[in-house]
Amino acid sequence: MRIGELSTRTGVNAHQLRYYEAQGLIAADRSPNGYREYDETAPLRVKQIRHLLGAGLSSEDIAYLLPCAEGEAPTLPACPDLLSAMQTRLTRLDDQITRLTHSREALAVYIAAAERTTSETYPPFDGPPAVATHA
Template sequence: MKIGELSRRTGVATRLLRYYEQQDLLHPDRLPNGYRDYPESSVQRVQQIRDLLQAGLSTDVIREIVPCFLGAGAELRPMVDPELAANLARELGEIERRIETLTRNRDAIRDYLAVASQTVPGHRKTPAA
């Protein structure tokens, strides 16, 4: 299929599909006229890439792991690979550290807002909506 059809079927802009190709995530064939020719499996591959990007993985990590997965979306299933598992464990640890930091920051801001929105004697503050 041509890039326009892949774009329509996946909801991903052609420019982004070209970027995925530049990042070595998609591998279309080239027709004699220079057009990209994507195999049917590219639809599922684009869905995998989108899912993994939404999970917070970089294109470098995705390039390494996407060939090791089958399916997409709720049907995404890994193939067993000890090196892949170690890399994913590192990525998971980093994501969890970022979540912990964001949670601490959120809680600190929430505490500050709770104190700042209390009525001060002689002044009346209205809590932020």
């Protein structure tokens, strides 16, 4: 199947499919006219990639895990190397969450301080002052 059909069958745009190919996650043969030709396993492979990306894995992680993936969701066998790679990724995600939580808390403190300063410095705006008219 060509890239357009693969895109239609998976809901993944052609640009992303070419990226997956460049990362070694999917493979395509080339027809004599240069068109990419994917085999019938490509839609399943793309769905597996999408699920693994959704789990926060990098394309490098996925390239490592994908040969062992089974099914669309996918299921990954609990071999020690795969388990170790996934645990390492989970630790990295936990570290990122901790850093983001600290950043969020610090930003909330800055916002609260700015809101206090703004309300003390600038009284609420009730519109322009009334213009006196002379009769």
